[in-house]
Amino acid sequence: xxxxxxxILKAHALFSTLKEEQVEExxxxxxxxxxxxxxxxFMQEDPASLAYIVVSGWVKLxxxxxxGEEYIVDVLPAGYLFGENAIFHGDSYSCGAxxxxxxxxxxxxxxxxxxxxxxxPGFAQHMLSHASRQQTAQERNxxxxxxxxxxxxxxxFLLQLAPKEAKEPVTLHLxxxxxxxxxxxxxxxxxxxxxxxxxxxxxDITIQxxxxxxxxxxxxxxxxxxxxxxxxxxxx
Amino acid sequence: xxxxxxxILKAHALFSTLKEEQVEExxxxxxxxxxxxxxxxFMQEDPASLAYIVVSGWVKLxxxxxxGEEYIVDVLPAGYLFGENAIFHGDSYSCGAxxxxxxxxxxxxxxxxxxxxxxxPGFAQHMLSHASRQQTAQERNxxxxxxxxxxxxxxxFLLQLAPKEAKEPVTLHLxxxxxxxxxxxxxxxxxxxxxxxxxxxxxDITIQxxxxxxxxxxxxxxxxxxxxxxxxxxxx
DNA sequence: CGAGGGTTTGAAGTGCATCAAATAGTGTGG
DNA sequence: CCACACTATTTGATGCACTTCAAACCCTCG
Numbered sequence: 001x002x003x004x005x006x007x008i009l010k011a012h013a014l015f016s017t018l019k020e021e022q023v024e025e026x027x028x029x030x031x032x033x034x035x036x037x038x039x040x041x042f043m044q045e046d047p048a049s050l051a052y053i054v055v056s057g058w059v060k061l062x063x064x065x066x067x068g069e070e071y072i073v074d075v076l077p078a079g080y081l082f083g084e085n086a087i088f089h090g091d092s093y094s095c096g097a098x099x100x101x102x103x104x105x106x107x108x109x110x111x112x113x114x115x116x117x118x119x120x121p122g123f124a125q126h127m128l129s130h131a132s133r134q135q136t137a138q139e140r141n142x143x144x145x146x147x148x149x150x151x152x153x154x155x156x157f158l159l160q161l162a163p164k165e166a167k168e169p170v171t172l173h174l175x176x177x178x179x180x181x182x183x184x185x186x187x188x189x190x191x192x193x194x195x196x197x198x199x200x201x202x203x204d205i206t207i208q209x210x211x212x213x214x215x216x217x218x219x220x221x222x223x224x225x226x227x228x229x230x231x232x233x234x235x236x
Numbered sequence: 237x238x239x240x241x242x243x244i245l246k247a248h249a250l251f252s253t254l255k256e257e258q259v260e261e262x263x264x265x266x267x268x269x270x271x272x273x274x275x276x277x278f279m280q281e282d283p284a285s286l287a288y289i290v291v292s293g294w295v296k297l298x299x300x301x302x303x304g305e306e307y308i309v310d311v312l313p314a315g316y317l318f319g320e321n322a323i324f325h326g327d328s329y330s331c332g333a334x335x336x337x338x339x340x341x342x343x344x345x346x347x348x349x350x351x352x353x354x355x356x357p358g359f360a361q362h363m364l365s366h367a368s369r370q371q372t373a374q375e376r377n378x379x380x381x382x383x384x385x386x387x388x389x390x391x392x393f394l395l396q397l398a399p400k401e402a403k404e405p406v407t408l409h410l411x412x413x414x415x416x417x418x419x420x421x422x423x424x425x426x427x428x429x430x431x432x433x434x435x436x437x438x439x440d441i442t443i444q445x446x447x448x449x450x451x452x453x454x455x456x457x458x459x460x461x462x463x464x465x466x467x468x469x470x471x472x
Numbered sequence: 473c474g475a476g477g478g479t480t481t482g483a484a485g486t487g488c489a490t491c492a493a494a495t496a497g498t499g500t501g502g
Numbered sequence: 503c504c505a506c507a508c509t510a511t512t513t514g515a516t517g518c519a520c521t522t523c524a525a526a527c528c529c530t531c532g
Contacts, residue, residue, distance in 0.1 A: 044465075063379070063465035071379055071465050088368035117361060124360035125353060131367040132324035135374065142378040143299070143307055146422040150520070178479065186382040191520055193480055209479090209529090229299035229307050386488070414511065427488055429512055445497085445511090 005030045034104045041097040048086035048093045050107045054078050057103025063095045072183040100176045151195040153185050155224035174210040241266045265348050270340045277333040284322035284329045286343045293339025299331045308419040336412045383463050387431040389421050391460035410446040
């Protein structure tokens, strides 16, 4: 029954090179949980004992400003790990987490991670390269805020949503509501709405509700990625 | 002669808990270098064999967009380490580095770092917590771009420049030219100039050339940090 | 069918960027 | 020590992008 927990773990780069028995031992301490949209997992500064891997659905990470507004740190799809950095924040979460779309999560005790960081050769190295990847992605995100216009950021997001070896025309669905998407991209919902229209005019894509059709990837790429410090596909 | 290299190393959190002999062994492989403003250390994608610690002066990290513009990743003061993440980027630098103000740097072979990551118990953990701190700082920076206005970002930068236990009135000097500062804060030089004027009107500070006088830290803090997800002082 | 959230559209305002030009500041050679 | 050249910074005028406020529209679900 619990065996497939290890499959989920091994699918993540962080655990991919651990020995079978080590993954199994972590797997034993994990739990699979299902939550409905809107459920709050934890708040910023809460004492932390669990990290999570998103198995399906979407999870929103957020912080609140001093004057009460919500800032979206990130919105995570399946395959992503979060909460693990509490280890380096005095065992409290550095941001809040809420289910953005119905999700199943695998919880992993922080204690298990800590133990492997300290005692399993090579694991800390994997954590390091994982942290480095995260940092690169975040740096790219920060760049976008300075360099790209709102429509470009939207297009860039669509490109990241498209599967790697997709053949045109690509059809995809916006994975969560547009209010959240706008916040994730650092803009107002109205700006998102207008940005999508601008994109349609500029790059031949069509949008109906949450359905996006991209007949010409090259045109979209050219529109968005010319202002960027990375070539498409924009991860590295 | 080379003994004080170890002092520089030990001043950095990364090496602070290594044993004396281990630090000395790294110290032997280091070199102290002086560069004039404008000197290019390396370019993005260059093969990397050295990391650096800024001993004095300022170093600018940058990337170029596809269409040739320069994006400022960060501008580092004394005490900061850079270039080390090449380890996780296939031994090539993820951004260019140039001397922003006359600087002396301590170069550290990446090979030495790698070796300690792999063979020195506890070192990888230190790298991890270092990476985590960096990530937090970067996340805060990214937030600022979305949440804060240009004058608020400027004020926030001034607050970070002020020594921790400073008593009013605080006097400080902008450490590098305003064109670079504007880029570092993600705005145009004209916006910086006008933002400084706005700040003067709003928070009682005075600016003459590169000299800034802050008679009332509370007022500046209130102006800037109310829109932020962290209380002053805004690191954690 | 009506209520309510999510989304779009419209109109007006604001902040930052852009272009252009003036001014201050810095270093050089006479 | 001054005149000149050159760069850094400020100021002014204007335009554009994004925000804000307001209202309409759409869609789903009771």
